[in-house]
Amino acid sequence: MGKQHWQDWINGLLGLWIFGSPWLLSHSMVTEVPVAGGILGMWNLSVVGLAVVVICAIALYRFNTLAEWINLLSGAWLVVSPLALGFSASAALTWNSVVSGSLIVIFAGWCLYDARNSRL
Known part of the structure; x- marks a missing residue:
């Protein structure tokens, strides 16, 4: 096992939340406002949430900066x-x-x- 960061555990939990949130929020994106992107939004949250969980598991097993960059980009995608x-x-x-x-x-x-500061 590589170096573990406590932040990866939190991101993993956030990924689980994102994955389950379409169902935990009672399908609010579909039933609250009938928008064309509602189903697409559900799939987006589920896929990105699962990806974050998998990337965090990889980072916890063996830390590398690529996993963190992927999570950073996944988070930025969730924002937009x-x-x-x-x-x-x-x-x-x-x-x-x-x-x-x-x-x-x-x-x-x-x-x-x-990671950057620990190498300096």
Whole structure:
């Protein structure tokens, strides 16, 4: 096992939340506002959430900066995806995506910062 960062554990939990949030929020993106991107938004959250969980598991097993960069980009995608995919009419899903994505960006960036400073 490589060096573990506690931030990867938090990002893994955020990934689980993102993965399950379409169902845990009672399908609010589909039923709250009938938007064309609702189903696409559900799939987006599920796929990105699962990807974050898998990448975090890889980073916890063997840390490398590529995993953190992928998580950072996944988080950034979550921030812009409500507008890009057209499910921004659902306030619950938009806030869920933006806040969760922002936290993933922060924690992945923190890991990258720690890794960079530990080499100096």
